[in-house]
């Protein structure tokens with residue numbers, strides 16, 4: 153028994169499994185009381201990410217509670233800017249912050265020590281593979297260059313990433329240099345996660361939806377394609393999920409242009425379009441996280457619609473974005489039960 157029993161990995165290789173395997177983005181997080189407890193013991197959020205003992209524990213919590221088919225490494229996409237010495241901090245209530253970068257700052261960036269700075273995260277991956285049930289797929293991840301760059305430029309989260317969009321129009325050369333540097337570091341980091349025991353990796357482009365068509369091609373597609381080519385050149389068996397949130401119609405050619413094995417779908421993707429995308433390969437998503445907060449009929453109907461439309465092809469059941477802190481852990485239990493019973 154080994155990889156053959158890992159259902160999420162099998163779907164990533166193109167198989168249809170019924171009922172579909174399930175995991176949830178942000179499945180380790182503040183909606184779980186046991187997470188909040190470990191979090192309060194760990195110190196800062198980055199301390200939690202860089203402590204293998206605590207990071208292993210919070211990664212395993214949702215697996216113990218719900219028996220999800222995949223565990224996702226507990227870390228954050230902003231450990232890369234942290235490794236680039238951008239003074240990243242997570243303050244209570246304000247979200248992530250770091251020193252905003254300018255053209256000079258971009259020219260001064262040095263990526264060579266980032267992966268060694270992330271050694272504790274790789275240690276977490278190694279321990280997880282040893283501790284997880286053999287049938288649980290272990291997912292590694294990182295942010296896509298565009299999404300990580302938006303935080304590096306603004307120095308914080310913003311409603312529409314206007315600072316990064318403006319910077320990209322004004323300072324195109326420096327901006328593309330930043331994206332390609334992030335692509336190179338991130339590909340090395342994902343290869344290191346795979347070597348440490350991750351079965352597959354996911355690239356989160358959470359801010360892809362604010363880009364126009366030409367910018368989507370240049371800032372979202374091109375760097376992610378570069379990353380995936382670099383990973384597959386070195387690790388030809390590696391499986392990659394690419395999640396471009398809010399990309400809408402631009403998802404039509406996203407899989408083919410990036411070389412991703414599977415594509416993540418947010419809840420705004422119509423199911424008829426999702427079915428079309430599934431004809432070309434595995435898809436993951438797209439339940440609205442607010443349905444998990446609402447529970448009841450809203451949750452049941454959302455689950456059933458996805459299973460009905462996408463259940464006969466390669467599907468990894470998931471949300472269309474991360475689960476939110478106000479979700480009731482009981483609703484998550486209901487969700488898992490209903491998917492495993494193949495709808496109502």
Ligand code: CP3
Pocket residue numbers: 176177178179180181182191197224225226227228229230242247248293295299309356358474
């Ligand atoms: O999915 C998982 O369970 C694994 C862990 C994970 C976290 N962040 C933990 C986290 C993953 C995969 C991420 C990815 C991430 N981080 C993304 C891409 C996915 C997405 O949600 O769009 C982004 C944009 C970030 C950056 C980030 N980290 C923000 C904007 C915030 C603040 C918002 C918030 O939810 O608090 C974080 C903090 C963060 N990352 C928390 C967790 C559990 C909450 C912090 C805390 O516990 O105090």
